[in-house]
Amino acid sequence: MKRRAHLSPYRIMWVVVMFDLPVGTKQERKQATDFRNNLLDLGFEMSQFSVYLKYCASSEKAESIGSRIPNYLPLGGKIDILTITDKQFANMKRFYGTDRIKNDGKVDQLHLF
Numbered sequence: 112m113k114r115r116a117h118l119s120p121y122r123i124m125w126v127v128v129m130f131d132l133p134v135g136t137k138q139e140r141k142q143a144t145d146f147r148n149n150l151l152d153l154g155f156e157m158s159q160f161s162v163y164l165k166y167c168a169s170s171e172k173a174e175s176i177g178s179r180i181p182n183y184l185p186l187g188g189k190i191d192i193l194t195i196t197d198k199q200f201a202n203m204k205r206f207y208g209t210d211r212i213k214n215d216g217k218v219d220q221l222h223l224f
Contacts, residue, residue: 130189142188153179
């Protein structure tokens, strides 16, 4: 009997991309927009203007996605890529305005394919 793999909060990963890009000229702004659009095409969602998140079912998938991102980096830009477990992500506290919202570990929308 084949054992069904379960989605463990310790194996599921989140990839967090944080970046600073030059936007002083029209060309730099276009390159920054292209970079953000590439992240969206890879399945990331915007958390803050320069912080994007992606849910990955495994550390191998997270590593694969993370290794592609530097290919899109414009000259003069800086990126930091952080991978955390779903369990760690669930402990994140988020604030909107004056309301405190604790992340319940549930994703609003999940794209599996």
